[in-house]
Amino acid sequence: MPAIIKNTAFYALVVLIVVLAVFPFYYAIITSFKTGSALFTIEYWPTSFSLANYVSVIEAGSFPRNLLNSLIVSGLVVALSLLMAVTAAFALARVRFRGRSLLLLTILSVSMFPQIAVLAGLFEVIRFLGLYNTLWGLIFSYTIFTLPFTVWVLTTFMRDLPIEIEEAAIVDGATPWVIITKVFLPLMWPALVTTGLLAFIAAWNEFLFALTFTSSTETRTVPVIIALLSGASAHEIPWGLIMAASVIVTVPLVVLVLIFQRKIISGLTAGGVKG
Amino acid sequence: MTVLRLNNIRKSFGTYDVIKGVDLEINPCEFMVFVGPSGCGKSTLLRLIAGLEDITSGTLTFDEKVVNSLTPSQRGIAMVFQSYALYPHMTVYDNMAFGLKLAKGGPDEIKRRVNEAAEMLQITGYLDRLPKQLSGGQRQRVAIGRAIVRDPKVFLFDEPLSNLDAALRVQTRLEIAKLHAKMHETTMIYVTHDQVEAMTLADRICVLRDGNVEQVGTPMELYEKPQSTFVAGFIGSPKMNFLTEKFADAYRAHTLGVRPEHLEIREKDGTWNGNLILSENLGSESYLYIDIGAKDPLVVRQDGSARQKPGDLLHISPINDNVHRFDQSGHPARA
Numbered sequence: 355m356p357a358i359i360k361n362t363a364f365y366a367l368v369v370l371i372v373v374l375a376v377f378p379f380y381y382a383i384i385t386s387f388k389t390g391s392a393l394f395t396i397e398y399w400p401t402s403f404s405l406a407n408y409v410s411v412i413e414a415g416s417f418p419r420n421l422l423n424s425l426i427v428s429g430l431v432v433a434l435s436l437l438m439a440v441t442a443a444f445a446l447a448r449v450r451f452r453g454r455s456l457l458l459l460t461i462l463s464v465s466m467f468p469q470i471a472v473l474a475g476l477f478e479v480i481r482f483l484g485l486y487n488t489l490w491g492l493i494f495s496y497t498i499f500t501l502p503f504t505v506w507v508l509t510t511f512m513r514d515l516p517i518e519i520e521e522a523a524i525v526d527g528a529t530p531w532v533i534i535t536k537v538f539l540p541l542m543w544p545a546l547v548t549t550g551l552l553a554f555i556a557a558w559n560e561f562l563f564a565l566t567f568t569s570s571t572e573t574r575t576v577p578v579i580i581a582l583l584s585g586a587s588a589h590e591i592p593w594g595l596i597m598a599a600s601v602i603v604t605v606p607l608v609v610l611v612l613i614f615q616r617k618i619i620s621g622l623t624a625g626g627v628k629g
Numbered sequence: 630m631t632v633l634r635l636n637n638i639r640k641s642f643g644t645y646d647v648i649k650g651v652d653l654e655i656n657p658c659e660f661m662v663f664v665g666p667s668g669c670g671k672s673t674l675l676r677l678i679a680g681l682e683d684i685t686s687g688t689l690t691f692d693e694k695v696v697n698s699l700t701p702s703q704r705g706i707a708m709v710f711q712s713y714a715l716y717p718h719m720t721v722y723d724n725m726a727f728g729l730k731l732a733k734g735g736p737d738e739i740k741r742r743v744n745e746a747a748e749m750l751q752i753t754g755y756l757d758r759l760p761k762q763l764s765g766g767q768r769q770r771v772a773i774g775r776a777i778v779r780d781p782k783v784f785l786f787d788e789p790l791s792n793l794d795a796a797l798r799v800q801t802r803l804e805i806a807k808l809h810a811k812m813h814e815t816t817m818i819y820v821t822h823d824q825v826e827a828m829t830l831a832d833r834i835c836v837l838r839d840g841n842v843e844q845v846g847t848p849m850e851l852y853e854k855p856q857s858t859f860v861a862g863f864i865g866s867p868k869m870n871f872l873t874e875k876f877a878d879a880y881r882a883h884t885l886g887v888r889p890e891h892l893e894i895r896e897k898d899g900t901w902n903g904n905l906i907l908s909e910n911l912g913s914e915s916y917l918y919i920d921i922g923a924k925d926p927l928v929v930r931q932d933g934s935a936r937q938k939p940g941d942l943l944h945i946s947p948i949n950d951n952v953h954r955f956d957q958s959g960h961p962a963r964a
Binding site: 516518519521522523524525526527528532536537540541 | 679681700701702706707708710711712713714715716717718727728731732775779
């Protein structure tokens with residue numbers, strides 16, 4: 355008897371956690387399939403199924419364009435920050451120079467500032483560089499915020515790669531660039547995938563900078579567009595459209611995570627356990 | 630056919646001197662072994678020759694050309710590391726071809742050289758495997774193969790056998806000896822802390838101690854004429870017996886060294902007498918530990934297994950007066 359009670363209690367707890375974690379997403383999905391006044395009745399099971407919200411989100415105005423913006427911005431942020439982080443990590447992990455640990459700590463402390471603290475200053479910089487209301491402004495600011503984390507993780511990971519492998523490559527006549535690209539990168543896939551994915555998610559969901567550094571609908575990214583979706587009048591909030599857009603926005607992330615799922619798991623342990 | 634000359638080579642890490650002025654000439658096609666206890670700087674010296682560490686002062690020349698500031702590949706060296714250091718994501722073939730590809734060799738040339746090396750080391754069967762699918766001994770062969778394909782002027786080994794088990798170590802040692810015979814135009818430098826490897830492989834041995842060269846010579850020179858108590862104790866197994874005080878005084882020396890294989894048990898009239906403490910039987914030979922009243926027990930090597938029992942009184946004498954006399958400073962006594 356006690357075993358059964360134990361088991362039931364255990365699975366009850368599991369169910370509770372899953373429901374708490376998944377319910378908001380579930381509710382968003384079933385809401386996105388509702389139309390008209392059905393939106394305002396509280397139902398826990400899908401009662402109606404209509405793609406009307408999706409159709410109107412995609413057809414209405416600039417949503418596809420904004421989706422593309424988000425893809426471009428997030429993709430470039432990942433590419434740029436990984437490129438810079440890998441090269442920086444090589445220097446920080448493998449080249450002996452004065453002030454190396456100080457530099458590492460500075461990098462880490464940069465990432466501690468809240469976005470809002472640097473918003474005004476960054477706004478000035480972006481205006482000065484002529485990047486205001488362009489995608490480059492977003493790419494620039496996101497990269498700044500992604501790099502400390504990426505550099506830190508990759509440095510730790512690269513430090514754990516055996517030094518003899520690097521020396522063997524040096525003996526084979528490899529330049530630092532060849533060592534990074536031909537020897538280290540293939541060994542670092544798990545770390546790259548993990549950090550790259552986290553950087554992508556951060557850029558994809560970012561709201562504050564996207565709202566501040568862009569002003570026209572054509573340059574906005576999806577999170578801002580969703581927040582600014584409005585109905586026929588100022589008092590009507592188009593929940594159906596918002597939910598449909600949110601679901602569409604989440605799909606790429608889910609797909610990415612599913613593709614790289616195994617790599618993420620091995621990446622998270624590979625960097626951490628082998629100290 | 631490369632001659633290496635080390636001219637007052639020094640290496641410091643910060644304020645700590647690791648190599649304290651080494652002068653050494655390594656002859657063309659020679660198999661030179663650096664040997665010494667851990668921390669004596671032998672690996673550092675090898676890495677200085679390889680170009681993996683910067684030389685603090687002094688000059689290193691290959692064929693009279695100063696190579697201090699050249700990279701390892703410009704020096705034309707190849708190196709086998711203790712931990713194999715294979716590229717884990719590349720197949721055996723790619724591991725061996727990597728250096729050639731970087732040197733922009735033609736694809737046919739690369740293929741020919743890799744296959745040649747693979748055949749020499751009998752690893753043709755697993756050219757398309759990954760390092761993780763190989764055993765330790767196979768990995769070390771691949772590491773040696775990777776060095777061979779580069780056709781180096783100087784071939785460096787950094788304790789290549791330390792990670793192998795005892796049986797494999799003997800086998801691989803033989804193969805390295807064969808390799809040296811085949812690559813008779815290549816100068817080889819080999820670092821080890823194991824004096825058996827040094828004695829069996831070397832043309833000449835360089836014994837290092839605390840960053841200085843203690844003695845350089847052929848294995849037999851070091852064995853027969855050690856220039857210090859350090860070398861005398863380091864070369865030979867089991868270790869040479871050292872006797873002081875009244876035992877040495879009789880020979881007009883400060884320290885008297887006698888190798889266990891140069892001692893014999895007599896029926897009577899021994900130079901020294903003592904009780905057997907313990908005997909180690911290896912079947913083909915045995916080692917007797919005898920208390921003759923000196924600081925350490927005297928070790929005597931005997932053919933076959935020992936018949937004596939612990940506690941027996943034994944009479945021991947050096948064979949043909951084969952003893953080494955050292956003065957106060959640890960060097961051979963003249964008078």
